[in-house]
Amino acid sequence: MVKKIVLASGNAGKLREFSQLFASWLIQVLPQSEFEVSDAEETGLSFIENALIKARHASRISGLPALADDSGLAVDALNGAPGIYSARYSGAGATDALNNAKLLQALKAVESTRRSASFHCALAFVRQWDDPVPLVCSAKWSGRILSQPTGEQGFGYDPLFFVESEGMTSAELPREVKNRLSHRAQAMVQFELLWKESMQGAGLA
Numbered sequence: 001m002v003k004k005i006v007l008a009s010g011n012a013g014k015l016r017e018f019s020q021l022f023a024s025w026l027i028q029v030l031p032q033s034e035f036e037v038s039d040a041e042e043t044g045l046s047f048i049e050n051a052l053i054k055a056r057h058a059s060r061i062s063g064l065p066a067l068a069d070d071s072g073l074a075v076d077a078l079n080g081a082p083g084i085y086s087a088r089y090s091g092a093g094a095t096d097a098l099n100n101a102k103l104l105q106a107l108k109a110v111e112s113t114r115r116s117a118s119f120h121c122a123l124a125f126v127r128q129w130d131d132p133v134p135l136v137c138s139a140k141w142s143g144r145i146l147s148q149p150t151g152e153q154g155f156g157y158d159p160l161f162f163v164e165s166e167g168m169t170s171a172e173l174p175r176e177v178k179n180r181l182s183h184r185a186q187a188m189v190q191f192e193l194l195w196k197e198s199m200q201g202a203g204l205a
């Protein structure tokens with residue numbers, strides 16, 4: 001029975017959200033920093049490939065099962081950019097603020113009706129570093145990019161991501177609402193199903 005897993009992320013915003021999303025699970029979820037796991041090189045071409053790279057890396061170093069999240073923002077008017085490069089969008093020394101500024105600049109001439117975008121989240125879980133049957137799932141969350149940042153909650157591109165159904169940005173949403181609607185929350189629903197199925201398969205449910 002899996003009792004302890006490593007969360008293969010160095011992103012404080014993600015770690016916060018995962019601690020809420022895992023709150024009702026009967027397992028211990030430890031950040032990779034507790035095992036001195038360095039950031040893995042994200043050399044994949046898709047969110048799923050990068051999530052697997054990060055999960056395998058964290059599991060190899062920690063010796064524990066590991067879950068990784070690779071996520072990002074795809075803007076339709078930019079042919080899906082920044083996509084898997086979302087965290088690195090503004091180059092070396094990228095920060096959320098610089099990434100947001102670069103995105104606003106790139107969309108300067110694009111009117112509001114053409115600013116549709118989606119957040120994507122891929123989750124990969126491995127029981128050991130070379131697990132041949134990882135649990136993998138992904139989800140997306142649709143929205144629109146505003147012309148200026150609004151809201152203080154969340155992280156990353158949240159202040160620019162307007163959620164039509166709620167009439168506010170994801171940085172204005174109460175955290176329990178973001179944790180119900182977001183790409184990460186939706187991927188977690190799938191992950192829970194895969195997890196339960198795999199535990200049943202192992203005769204552990």
Ligand SMILES: O=c1nc[nH]c2c1ncn2[C@H]1C[C@H](O)[C@@H](COP(=O)(O)OP(=O)(O)OP(=O)(O)O)O1
Nearest residue numbers: 009010011069070071072073086087155156157158
């Ligand atoms: O809910 C979100 N709200 C706002 N922005 C978000 C969200 N989810 C992902 N994002 C952005 C942040 C970062 O620019 C990129 C993730 O990049 P990504 O490589 O997966 O994560 P990261 O490098 O920050 O940490 P790590 O790789 O250690 O998990 O997408």
Ligand SMILES: [Mg+2]
Nearest residue numbers: 039042070087
């Ligand atoms: Mg990363």
